[in-house]
Amino acid sequence: MFALLKLKVSGFRMLSDDFTIDFVAKARVNCNEDSNEIIRIDKNLYTYSIIAFTGSNSSGKSTTLDLIRDTLILMKTGRWIYRNSDFNSSDIKMHIEFYLDGDIYIYDANILPIDDLAEGQIMSPFCKIINETLKYARYDGKCGKHYLNDLKFDVDYHATGIEDTSKLIFLCKDKSNGYYLPEFSKNGVLVNKLFFESLNFLGNELTMEIIRLLDDSIEYINFDGTDSVILKRFNSKEMTLTKKEVLSVLSNGTIKGIDLYIRVAILLKNGGIMVIDEIENCFHKNLVNNLLFLITDKTLNKNNAQIIFSTHYVEILDIFDRRDNIFILHKINNEIFLENLYEDYEFRTEILKSKKFNNNTFNTLLNYDQLMKVKRLLKNEIFGND
Amino acid sequence: MKYLVMTEGTCEKALIDVLIKKGIFSLPIESLLYEQVFHARQIKNSIIERINQLPVSEKICIIRIGDTLTDELDIPNDIRDRVESCRKICIKPEFEILHLIYKKEDSNYIKKYKSKLKASEYLYQIDCNYEKSYDHNYDFFDSLSEEEIKNIIKLYTSKRSKVHNKDEGILESLIK
Numbered sequence: 001m002f003a004l005l006k007l008k009v010s011g012f013r014m015l016s017d018d019f020t021i022d023f024v025a026k027a028r029v030n031c032n033e034d035s036n037e038i039i040r041i042d043k044n045l046y047t048y049s050i051i052a053f054t055g056s057n058s059s060g061k062s063t064t065l066d067l068i069r070d071t072l073i074l075m076k077t078g079r080w081i082y083r084n085s086d087f088n089s090s091d092i093k094m095h096i097e098f099y100l101d102g103d104i105y106i107y108d109a110n111i112l113p114i115d116d117l118a119e120g121q122i123m124s125p126f127c128k129i130i131n132e133t134l135k136y137a138r139y140d141g142k143c144g145k146h147y148l149n150d151l152k153f154d155v156d157y158h159a160t161g162i163e164d165t166s167k168l169i170f171l172c173k174d175k176s177n178g179y180y181l182p183e184f185s186k187n188g189v190l191v192n193k194l195f196f197e198s199l200n201f202l203g204n205e206l207t208m209e210i211i212r213l214l215d216d217s218i219e220y221i222n223f224d225g226t227d228s229v230i231l232k233r234f235n236s237k238e239m240t241l242t243k244k245e246v247l248s249v250l251s252n253g254t255i256k257g258i259d260l261y262i263r264v265a266i267l268l269k270n271g272g273i274m275v276i277d278e279i280e281n282c283f284h285k286n287l288v289n290n291l292l293f294l295i296t297d298k299t300l301n302k303n304n305a306q307i308i309f310s311t312h313y314v315e316i317l318d319i320f321d322r323r324d325n326i327f328i329l330h331k332i333n334n335e336i337f338l339e340n341l342y343e344d345y346e347f348r349t350e351i352l353k354s355k356k357f358n359n360n361t362f363n364t365l366l367n368y369d370q371l372m373k374v375k376r377l378l379k380n381e382i383f384g385n386d
Numbered sequence: 387m388k389y390l391v392m393t394e395g396t397c398e399k400a401l402i403d404v405l406i407k408k409g410i411f412s413l414p415i416e417s418l419l420y421e422q423v424f425h426a427r428q429i430k431n432s433i434i435e436r437i438n439q440l441p442v443s444e445k446i447c448i449i450r451i452g453d454t455l456t457d458e459l460d461i462p463n464d465i466r467d468r469v470e471s472c473r474k475i476c477i478k479p480e481f482e483i484l485h486l487i488y489k490k491e492d493s494n495y496i497k498k499y500k501s502k503l504k505a506s507e508y509l510y511q512i513d514c515n516y517e518k519s520y521d522h523n524y525d526f527f528d529s530l531s532e533e534e535i536k537n538i539i540k541l542y543t544s545k546r547s548k549v550h551n552k553d554e555g556i557l558e559s560l561i562k
Binding site: 296299 | 420436
């Protein structure tokens with residue numbers, strides 16, 4: 001079993017120094033309580049099946065999810081894809097704690113930006129990774145979240161010998177499965193190139209029922225691997241369309257919903273971590289709730305599937321039974337900070353979480369003074385500055 | 387009509403999940419709300435959301451399963467009109483009595499240790515591998531045959547049903 005336990009980073013975009021995400025369950029996990037949102041990693045060590053990040057616009061939700069996504073890619077491929085905008089200092093300092101098949105690992109490294117190239121010079125699109133250290137200890141089944149203090153760690157001296165490839169690849173290549181929901185482009189065409197292929201990933205009957213859940217007028221969609229797709233609506237003739245035509249015929253919500261449902265089904269089948277930015281994008285809240293209900297159903301989620309998502313739609317958080325798997329992001333003076341709903345706030349648990357968000361308890365609503373400033377200027381714009 | 391099956395702990399949920407899996411639960415899976423069993427002491431918002439998914443006219447019958455179920459169930463106003471009935475199924479004195487019955491240790495426990503130890507504490511003493519968790523209980527009951535599980539539950543009725551109050555149902559009523 002693989003589980004991310006903690007991430008700490010400095011120098012990544014606008015995240016504050018030592019920006020830390022703790023994935024280990026913080027609130028009490030009574031083995032006989034609150035199990036639906038909990039994944040048992042090992043004895044006394046728990047993480048969550050659903051984790052939410054919320055906050056106002058530009059508070060850092062996407063940046064945080066990009067960090068998690070890039071970390072999972074680093075663990076699986078050993079690579080950190082170079083993007084100049086990732087670096088807000090001379091390097092990115094990464095600290096990752098994770099669990100893998102009975103051992104706890106502590107990984108540290110510095111990720112360097114790519115220097116300017118001389119003309120004609122060929123370079124790797126991946127960053128250099130230096131000062132790698134990896135420590136490990138057998139988890140004792142007792143210490144739980146206090147593993148750092150209670151376990152004795154040994155140092156792993158392996159190295160890849162390749163400057164743009166992390167030694168994490170030796171360990172995590174086949175273990176740290178991450179899935180990332182693709183974005184939409186503005187014209188509604190899906191970026192995910194495997195959308196049509198994914199129609200054949202699951203059993204035909206399940207795929208068709210997923211499609212009908214999203215659009216009950218569709219009788220079937222058949223894709224045979226070529227550019228032509230057969231689409232049949234109830235009480236209509238079968239149509240042979242190009243992929244592009246299918247994407248323009250179906251609504252954005254239908255396409256993204258089919259994609260998401262199929263991916264969640266695969267996630268439940270195989271296990272792994274799915275990272276979704278703005279889970280509500282194109283969807284009714286009800287659809288999102290029902291996806292999360294699937295993940296928190298222990299009879300379905302036997303392979304420790306995890307969904308990590310961001311949302312503006314705080315009503316989604318009302319279906320969370322726990323609070324420690326909800327994180328709130330704030331941007332203050334161009335630095336992004338993370339708070340935890342359990343550790344950093346106290347409120348009566350019987351009050352709906354959305355009510356607390358909507359009465360601005362967590363300072364996540366638009367700034368009132370700024371809103372009024374815009375309103376006054378808008379009035380001037382419309383009626384003139386008399 | 388849909389049944390909202392709520393278990394007080396995850397051990398009870400594990401047992402009911404196994405009963406459903408093995409086809410010996412008395413109710414068809416399609417009749418359960420969301421075709422699943424909920425681990426919940428009270429009706430939380432996550433359950434209300436699921437009830438709201440049903441057609442407006444559909445009624446709910448609540449089945450609570452736990453050790454003693456002494457705390458009152460608070461039915462939220464949002465769904466009060468939809469609740470047709472509420473049943474309690476008690477596994478007294480404690481869920482682990484089922485394990486003791488399987489190990490033929492229940493009589494010994496009742497006679498000699500009941501006043502000193504909880505059933506789970508006694509079970510820990512005689513089975514150091516026991517864990518009061520969903521996974522452990524699911525794996526344990528799943529490893530038994532349908533007949534073995536039925537026997538445990540029937541033996542429980544024959545030995546323990548007298549300690550139930552009038553409003554407390556027995557587990558046997560939930561098996562085929």
